[in-house]
Amino acid sequence: MSGDLRSDLIAAAKHFYDRGWMVGTAGNLSARLADGSFWITASGRAKGQLTEADFIRMNSDGAIVEQPVPDSRPSAETSIHLAVYNCFPDAKACYHVHSIEANLVSRLTAGDAVPLPAIEMLKGLGVWEENPQVSIPLFTNYLEVPKIAKEICEFFAICAPSVPALLIRDHGITVWADSPAAAYNYVEIVEYIFRYTIAARQLNLDLRFGI
Ligand SMILES: CSC[C@@H](O)[C@@H](O)C(=O)COP(=O)(O)O
């Protein structure tokens, strides 16, 4: 069972790596088991070439439960995965990638949210409204990762998300879902929306009114 989850993560990472979203060891993926523990990528691994030995299983307190390679360390961004799992009890997978588009989009606003264009793809993120006005929360990329995780916890404690995703400025997205398959789709959809946003900017389209 736990090995199955790692297979999902390995396949997803290979795909994201091939898309250019996990180059140079960037990004980290995790998936949660029924007992609340989760497999997460070990820190600094080449995400296009992961094997089952490149994961660490942690409990909900952030303690290591299973470590196939003794000197491996959990992802440097484990505190963000813990924050997501604590905020969203139904989340079973949490995926973080670094795309160029996400980094560019995060520079289009000085505010703390990125408005999303009202396009059909939002339905794939669970937004079923006529002309929806939704945004992705934007967090500061502190060097100290637990500080980012703390702000994420504080934000979602008072603000329910419109979509299952967040953006860290000059860094990348994190999505969560009730299964690894859904998290995979969410990454693809958010990245599609960001590519659209950048393309619309280049065409000088006003996204407030759609097209
Ligand atoms: C290319 S370095 C990127 C890292 O600093 C970090 O942001 C990242 O996403 C991967 O860290 P990792 O510790 O391998 O999970």
Ligand SMILES: [Zn+2]
């Ligand atoms: Zn990262």
